[in-house]
Amino acid sequence: MLTPWRTGIVHARDGEIWIRGRNVTALMQQATFTDTIFLLHRGELPTPRERRMLDAILTSVADHGANAPSCATARLSASGNRQSVSANVAAGLLAIGDEHGGAGETCMVLIQAGLARALDQNRTLAEVADAMVAESRTAGRRLPGLGHRVHTVDPRVEILFALAKDDDGQEPAPVRFMRELQRAAAAAIKPLPINIDGALAALLIVLGFPPQAGKLLFIVGRVAGLTAEVAEEYAREKPMRIRIPLDYDGVPPVAD
Amino acid sequence: MLTPWRTGIVHARDGEIWIRGRNVTALMQQATFTDTIFLLHRGELPTPRERRMLDAILTSVADHGANAPSCATARLSASGNRQSVSANVAAGLLAIGDEHGGAGETCMVLIQAGLARALDQNRTLAEVADAMVAESRTAGRRLPGLGHRVHTVDPRVEILFALAKDDDGQEPAPVRFMRELQRAAAAAIKPLPINIDGALAALLIVLGFPPQAGKLLFIVGRVAGLTAEVAEEYAREKPMRIRIPLDYDGVPPVAD
Amino acid sequence: MLTPWRTGIVHARDGEIWIRGRNVTALMQQATFTDTIFLLHRGELPTPRERRMLDAILTSVADHGANAPSCATARLSASGNRQSVSANVAAGLLAIGDEHGGAGETCMVLIQAGLARALDQNRTLAEVADAMVAESRTAGRRLPGLGHRVHTVDPRVEILFALAKDDDGQEPAPVRFMRELQRAAAAAIKPLPINIDGALAALLIVLGFPPQAGKLLFIVGRVAGLTAEVAEEYAREKPMRIRIPLDYDGVPPVAD
């Protein structure tokens, strides 16, 4: 027989549902959806500052346009399959990985490593950032969280950093580390702006999330956009509308 | 060459992003994630009452336990594939259909038909509900939105209906129609409580969503839970832990 | 506790595996993969003629080019997610539905209905085809299996029909019904060639498959192509290479 699955997330009994110890009916009356997301992942309700940060994070990744791989994949799926909107949204998620939506995760690992090194070696964030930029150069590794294909400065970054300030107006350590990393990179390599992935990574560390949450919360935010993209595709477009132009450069026909 | 895709959802240019005409940086400072979801789907920001309704809707479907098909599928996927959390969450979505997470859609079609008939035929909601219950009985069709396998009364239903009241404390027509449907079914068939699908359907109609949104917004809410379930699976469980017990009842071995 | 699942497909015990009663080790020595596919779905091994038909069917749908929705979706998924080839292939499958890869299923339903009507009403296939074409015209329904966007005559059709002939060189009833349908449509509407979906549908009926298998066997065949497309995408293309051109036609920016 199957051993029962352990779970610490949801407890359902006698028609009542508790999420991490909170009755769903109480949450429905008092919590926002963002509270529920935070509760599901962190096991407690957010403070007002944490809620504002998570709201801004999820909004910032919700949708960047129908030609991002996730949105385009969802729409292409809807071009051939109109029986299942969940299949279309799932197809969109399958384009999310280290290359799309995953940079936050890599940057969270970097920030965690930087903060741990500062604590363990009793060094300043600036010293650690200088050391890590030098190591990246030597190893020929790109620094996640810095630089962007399109923007010189992304206006979303400073908005996120402003929301992260504590009650005394101080920036928390993960934000200060990203600023030191940018300074160190500008000195050793070239001026590179902090990008949205770097800002998201810093805020998710502030909120207490593990690196894996970089991708998981990107998914939560992006599904808001994917569902809207799929709805628009069904409403406006005929099935099978999409034909990508091809250049065949393989072997010529073989005589049989 | 590929014809450019039309889109009315997101416009990105010169490093700026607008969602349905709203600059993302403004949304990040002023909007909740629920506002962004509403904006993406409805093209405008919600009123405070609409925001509260949508928050409660999304929270109510976020997670009902690790053994719902969507959550169990996501966890099973994580049992064999730990390279891609987006693949695990997508697997969970693929269990969402008419049978799981889809009842709201069917009920929204019913409510829309009922309201349209009342307007077109100049009849009361009570008369239309009586007629539609009678038709369902004759056709042997189940009425969506009524009855439940487990609960006799689902406490979430009245919470949702209370949130739907307008400024004068009046229940809107979709809610009143569901109450008439319940009364008519109790009189003609047997007492059946309004279930969560029926309550969600009524509120989504109040919010101006088309029936398809029944599934799409269930997906948005459930992804909050699926991501948490996947995170717990990775954190607590070994790969390949799950073995379902089997009874083979097929043909016996064939001698070769 | 979970009730054991019933299954009549595979029995594994003491390190031995039987598929539909056949020991896998015997199959590995004596059967082709196509035999195994047939066995899994039909419960017995194919005759040489059945094997040839199924080989041709699966080859005919394996890959029609990188711009079909299934292939393009798989490649777009690989553009953003290079951690999981199974996620990329799965994304490709999610573009398969009634609109892409599903026409065979609809046509199988039509052929089954036609053959049943001929038997039940003691009428010739020609008479039934004439009646069904007339009914389709009246109802304004398209006839599945006839007509094509590109080809006037698809060379694959006659190849499949030739493979379907029995030992006496006779075409089986499903093939003859498709020919009668074409003749009736040409007389009543306009000349329409039998397309590949119509030919596949006829052969799958000959092979004893239910309509659902129209999609399932398309999936089996197409996965051969999707895996090759994904492999080429990884080998030749950089991540995030694909950007679809967009025309935004939504609301203009709103002043905040």
Next chain:
Amino acid sequence: MLTPWRTGIVHARDGEIWIRGRNVTALMQQATFTDTIFLLHRGELPTPRERRMLDAILTSVADHGANAPSCATARLSASGNRQSVSANVAAGLLAIGDEHGGAGETCMVLIQAGLARALDQNRTLAEVADAMVAESRTAGRRLPGLGHRVHTVDPRVEILFALAKDDDGQEPAPVRFMRELQRAAAAAIKPLPINIDGALAALLIVLGFPPQAGKLLFIVGRVAGLTAEVAEEYAREKPMRIRIPLDYDGVPPVAD
């Protein structure tokens, strides 16, 4: 505008389709489905010995039972979503990763490294195997391709190795390397049988496939089983039949 996609796999023009330079109509008349799979991935048709090896490989992984993660995930998806068989099969694929269906890939990397080292360092396969076993012990790494949770000896292994023999009855280098690895592990650690993953890996190297094909061809084979599992689920089981037993061990209810 979108740059046309490069592709060397399929060329379609004027109603004709060529796969890697072969006209599909010719393939349909002369090739098996296994030939087409080989052609799509390797760019040429297999020899009779190669065809036999690939047939046996695909059959050996087609289905090991409804409780493997891939099959169970597909069935659970079908429990909640009966609108899209492609969604159900895709869900099954999403359970395939390094932990399920992926061991062949890891073992192919090991075999390739071993063969390259023997050539580069002018050493025998036995010497290289001894060195690699010693290195694995020192590093505390498990050796892929050896050992099994259930079987002491898997009968499929010797069948695959027999099919791999060349015309002179000689075992090719990848097979001999796996045998040397087993001998070296037995001497240095303990007797461990070559498992199915190790045998598949050796044969796929013989066939000229890169390591990634370990997962891709597992997918091709397993889809034969997944489609049959989904068909059985639809035919025999009611939706929402599956409920996994749960043990909640999270925080107790919080007073609101």
